[in-house]
Amino acid sequence: MEKWPNNRAWFLVLPAFVIVIFSAIIPLMTVINYSVQDIFGPGQAVFVGLEWFQEMLADKRLHGALWRQFLFSGLVLLIEMPLGILIALAMPKKGWGVPVCLITIALPLLIPWNTIGTIWMIFTRPDIGLFGAGMNNLMGIPFDHTDNWLDAWITVMLMEVWHWTPLVVLLAYAGLRAIPEAYYQAARIDGASAWATFLYIQLPKMRGVLTIAFLLRFMDSFLIYAEPFVLTGGGPGNSTTFLSIYLVKIALLQFDLGPGGAFSLIYFVIVLLFSFIFYQALQRIGKGEKV
């Protein structure tokens, strides 16, 4: 069969293309434009080449924020992925329990991000917060996320896990439900233990959705801004200053558009690079011979 070339079909792509131009390409070009100039004010800009990039790459505070960011994303994936799978496995398969569980679990996903920050800020306040005051007064454990960097990290992690594990749960649950009953029946007939069933049936069959969950959680946690900004504002000290918080400080508070632009591009490349590496690695795990 021969295909007829019909170039008018390109018009169908046009609306999407226009949207992408305004939502991604033009902003990106603007950022690239900023990143190679020193801007003093409207109409007063000097071309500086790659100087901002050199400066930002050597910035000690950026290094600190970057390592914090990696630690944060690493912990997020380490906790949320297994926890999400575990909860999905424990959820009921049919009956009235399914909608009840799904809705309860999905609730945190429905709350606006800055509201989440506010909820947790009040929840963990050492004087009036249920959690903070409870720790200090009832348990006798001193807890103050505005003062102690460890407490701040614990609070941010708790908030993140509470907020985003549901996404992993929903994806993993969808993956589990898609496994045909015959696989479980075959496993029973083959005498497989629950662990073997998980390892050889459920996990491989969930690979697709778990890859998506992993990448989404990596990217989102790497770009996290609103919740820690509201909760801790990056403090105490710099202890919860993640990349995005530092970036906003440079670009919008100090209005250093040049360094901000360079920083943004470096940030963008890191996220892109790691997402690509993770995706390739996860694809390979599925295809490689595992005994």
Place this chain on the structure above:
Amino acid sequence: MARIELNEVAHSYLRKPKNDLDYALKRIHNVWDDGAACALLGPSGCGKTTLLNIVSGLLTPSRGRVLYDGKVVTELPPEKRNIAQVFQFPVLYDTMSVFNNLAFPLRNRGLSEIKIKERVLEVAEILDLTPFLNKRAEGLAADAKQKISLGRGLVRSDVAAILFDEPLTVIDPQMKWYLRRKLKEIHEELKLTFIYVTHDQVEALTFADQVAVMFEGEIVQIGSPQDLFENPEHKFVGYFIGSPGMNFLECTIEGNEARVDGAGIVLDEETAAKGRKAGGKLELGIRPMYLEVHEGSGDGMVKARVKGVEDLGSYRIMALTLAGQTLKARLSEDQPVSGDEVWLAFPPQWIRLFADGRLIR
């Protein structure tokens, strides 16, 4: 290897079944002998798979008992019954190699690696899977995948029976033929009890020595393929087996004749006598291949109108109307057909009488 016995088994998927209609299986009482190749044949939704799952232990029947070699196993889960099942769609452990797939049931039972290897190689040889042993199971063709599913059953040397749930559904036509023969070979070689569920009569009749025909949750007849063809005990069997199915004509018996709306069809002495005694709604049944079509009239023949002829390659099917009822006759390729009216002869030895849907004995 085992003799499998179903004792008054019935099953309903409802928790509180009210009447017969709530039962997916009504009352099954049956024995499959050790080493037999049996088929369960029936249309979709007749309860074949339910019955199979009860035998394998994936389902516990609402009533009745399942026995293996005289031992009650009704409540035992499948892993304790030592049974193997091949499903409609190939079920594989995708991430494992073919070798590990075959070894999986043995590893779960804690056999030593040396014994596992020996056994897996043996089974791979039987199934022609040796060249694929180190390949990943995921990329193989559907027929190879089904052979692996079967192999996972065969590796267990003490397996009681192997159950097949429409295993050739996803296989290409040519491979179907090959796999069917392979199954038969394996059965002859290993003498295992095979129970084969299908809705395809050709599969059932070629594979099994003994076919059980199921209809609406009941086994309506068990017999050899020839038996089912020649002496269907139930109208459904006559209709379901054979292509096209048996012809049925409502009739009354007068002397040695079956009267079909004015026309008389001569029966043999014995059939007529049995027919006279039977009550209920009487029907005469004859296979299309035994119904003779003639252009001219003859002794004991009945006139019928031709509705149409369908050419099926090696033979033709003629549709006819007789006293307002439709009949089908199988014509050989070279038999001439012309005109709107023909004469039908009903050879008495191939006529069967049914009362209320059941064969008159």
